[in-house]
Amino acid sequence: MKMKYVFGVDIGGTTVKIGLFDVEGNVLDKWEIPTRTENDGEKILPDVADSIREKMKQMDKDAIAGVGVGAPGPIDAAGVVHRAVNLGWKTFNVKETLEALINLPVRAGNDANVAALGEMWMGGGKGYKDLVVVTLGTGVGGGIIVDGRMISGSTGAAGEIGHIHVDDTETDVCNCGNKGCLEQFASATGITRLANKKLASTDMDSVLRGGEVSAKTVFDAVKARDPLAMEVAEQFGKYLGDALAAVAGVVNPEAFVIGGGVSKAGEILIDYIRPHYEKSVFHGCREAKFALATLGNDAGIYGAAKLVLDAVADR
Amino acid sequence: MKMKYVFGVDIGGTTVKIGLFDVEGNVLDKWEIPTRTENDGEKILPDVADSIREKMKQMDKDAIAGVGVGAPGPIDAAGVVHRAVNLGWKTFNVKETLEALINLPVRAGNDANVAALGEMWMGGGKGYKDLVVVTLGTGVGGGIIVDGRMISGSTGAAGEIGHIHVDDTETDVCNCGNKGCLEQFASATGITRLANKKLASTDMDSVLRGGEVSAKTVFDAVKARDPLAMEVAEQFGKYLGDALAAVAGVVNPEAFVIGGGVSKAGEILIDYIRPHYEKSVFHGCREAKFALATLGNDAGIYGAAKLVLDAVADR
Missing domain, CATH: 3.30.420.40 (ATPase, nucleotide binding domain)
Structure with missing residues (x-):
């Protein structure tokens, strides 16, 4: 099955932006959900998973390359966040946690780094x-x-x-x-x-x-x-x-x-x-x-989508 | 044929250091030749090729992974040097030039960058x-x-x-x-x-x-x-x-x-x-x-060897 779609998620302190893209970088859909930071932000990733799963009901799951995530904290190449104060997050593996929730390939990175990738893919870079x-x-x-x-x-x-x-x-x-x-x-x-x-x-x-x-x-x-x-x-x-x-x-x-x-x-x-x-x-x-x-506040969702496309291409 | 050997070349302003390594990073042989900088340094790479070819006479050519080169100037990932004043070099492709002379895979980089790779491979890093x-x-x-x-x-x-x-x-x-x-x-x-x-x-x-x-x-x-x-x-x-x-x-x-x-x-x-x-x-x-x-003046030949091993591993 050829990969056709990819999700890009940009987690902010008050809202989570989610974009559905085709693999050429066109936005097919874009929406927001609130960021629930209580209890060390334990609801954030389950909320993201629920929202994406809802969208996937109308889609062919086999055509989805995966989910990319940007978040405001230091996140290493393995997907481990080293505390994200604005989200209440301590240290854990964002990639593995979300993969277990959604059963799709996930990649994660710092929001500014991910936004840079977005600008390279479809923006000023x-x-x-x-x-x-x-x-x-x-x-x-x-x-x-x-x-x-x-x-x-x-x-x-x-x-x-x-x-x-x-x-x-x-x-x-x-x-x-x-x-x-x-x-x-x-x-x-x-x-x-x-x-x-x-x-x-x-x-x-x-x-x-x-x-x-x-x-x-x-x-x-x-x-x-x-x-x-x-x-x-x-x-x-x-x-x-x-x-x-x-x-x-x-x-x-x-x-x-x-x-x-x-x-x-x-x-x-x-x-x-x-x-x-x-x-x-x-x-x-x-x-x-x-x-x-040129992408403004959308740079994060673009970059998050590109991050997972790059990872899928490497496999 | 399994790759067993690799050459690392460190071109300096007065001498060229050449090392023969096994793929685990052990030095098997090490020698120097003079750097002939006259006429825009046109003799430097032919001299390197001659010296390596001489050494190869006693070796199985099919077991040689290639030749890595470090030189004192800006050299991009494609192997193009953008002027190296100490060698008399103007802008040309070091990798392609030496490949044509020696008929082995070549990779080239700036000497300090290459030395860093050497320290990572077998030195303080x-x-x-x-x-x-x-x-x-x-x-x-x-x-x-x-x-x-x-x-x-x-x-x-x-x-x-x-x-x-x-x-x-x-x-x-x-x-x-x-x-x-x-x-x-x-x-x-x-x-x-x-x-x-x-x-x-x-x-x-x-x-x-x-x-x-x-x-x-x-x-x-x-x-x-x-x-x-x-x-x-x-x-x-x-x-x-x-x-x-x-x-x-x-x-x-x-x-x-x-x-x-x-x-x-x-x-x-x-x-x-x-x-x-x-x-x-x-x-x-x-x-x-x-x-x-820890590698002192040998960091360059180690790193040059590693550079070509990395490139061969990627193919």
Whole structure:
């Protein structure tokens, strides 16, 4: 029986997104269920299994390649999650647990890593095999693709580029417990923090003064050529450009794809990142392309589906 | 016919090392030939082919798995070198060129990447599948191993961690043309530079004052608890520990293996690197092991041999 379909599941802290795809990457159906995090999140995978089983009633089971899962925590290549605080999960094997519930091949990975695979398959990274996807949202996430495959890392923590240390002088503590992480400067929260600091430290006139300060208002102000906002964007670009240059020194990707809510600012983001990247990076990596993510919040379900297709192809 | 033997070739700027191995990784024979770099290094691969062919006269050709090659330049997964200045090489396909000369399967990689594979196979990284090898010599080289396989990068520049930008205030220019590269602080040359700067900037007494200043004398002085040398070792450890923490945020290895001439100082090196690494790194990567390389200058021939064995196993 030829494989025709694959499920992609993106487990978030409040909702689980589920997509049904054909093997060419077209979305056939897409829906959400609530994430029940009580009792160490013990209901999450049974709920996912029930929802997929319900959908499968109208389908030929033999044509289904399997179920891919992305979740917000470190998940290694064997499918073991090493604690996912937002879901209440401790350490257990996500792949094996869901396989026992649904009787289909399952693969699992960290949500940011999986989203990177999605962007490579059907999004802003299409056509590249060596790719780094950076997600600038509340935090900074990352996913590393080498030769078309997602890297999980030895304990599922590959691509945690939001926690690369970039500033020795920072006194505020990052969510991770360290000080001076990239996330403190390049996330939506980080950009807001940089702007508020700049507003407090200078008398410079700015459209941001007295109004709402957010990553969106900062980059709107940059587009209006507000000098203070442009200084903030410079700071952001320096931190992120230098960090991506370090990432390039490790895996030498063909391209960086920038996603997450902050990326809605558009190409102007890249205009601020790229010059700093080019200045810091090893010359052999200088030609890397920069692109914007295109799948938005669906990157996770796409990538999860691709993860299980890759695994099935390897057998 | 069962494969029994494999050749590993490490091309350096003055000599080419060649090793004959059995497939279990035992060295059966080892020799050197001069590297003839004249005329864009056009004689190098023919000389290698002649030398191997001479050795093969006493062997059963059908039992030879192939020839692996490491060379000092960016070499991508297809075997294309993108200029190797020390050899006079411009851009061409090393793998295909040598295959045409010797009629055996060939694989090629950057020398530092290949050496990392060697340390994983039979050296300080034995038993690990996710590994970063850092070579502290005249420069700082690196090799990244993910799931047992060497990463080449899109243009052969993966693992160029010596050129991660670590200092915005540096005014001296690195060999690569940038300023503030890790190599300027953590190589043998970099340690010497740090020590000379420290000696010039303070009146502190030190056994280094007036004598020969080198990475070796600095770490000998550290072992004798010379306060100035210990401050230099702290600076070295901070630069390298922070940079390896950034590397961990990308590929999340099980272990770091430290090699190169500077590593002859021994475990004391790790004592200076590890605390800075642990302070800067994402908590999910904090448990990484640190070990010393054990193959010395033979890492390249071991890794080159393993590279071709991996490729043959994949067919």
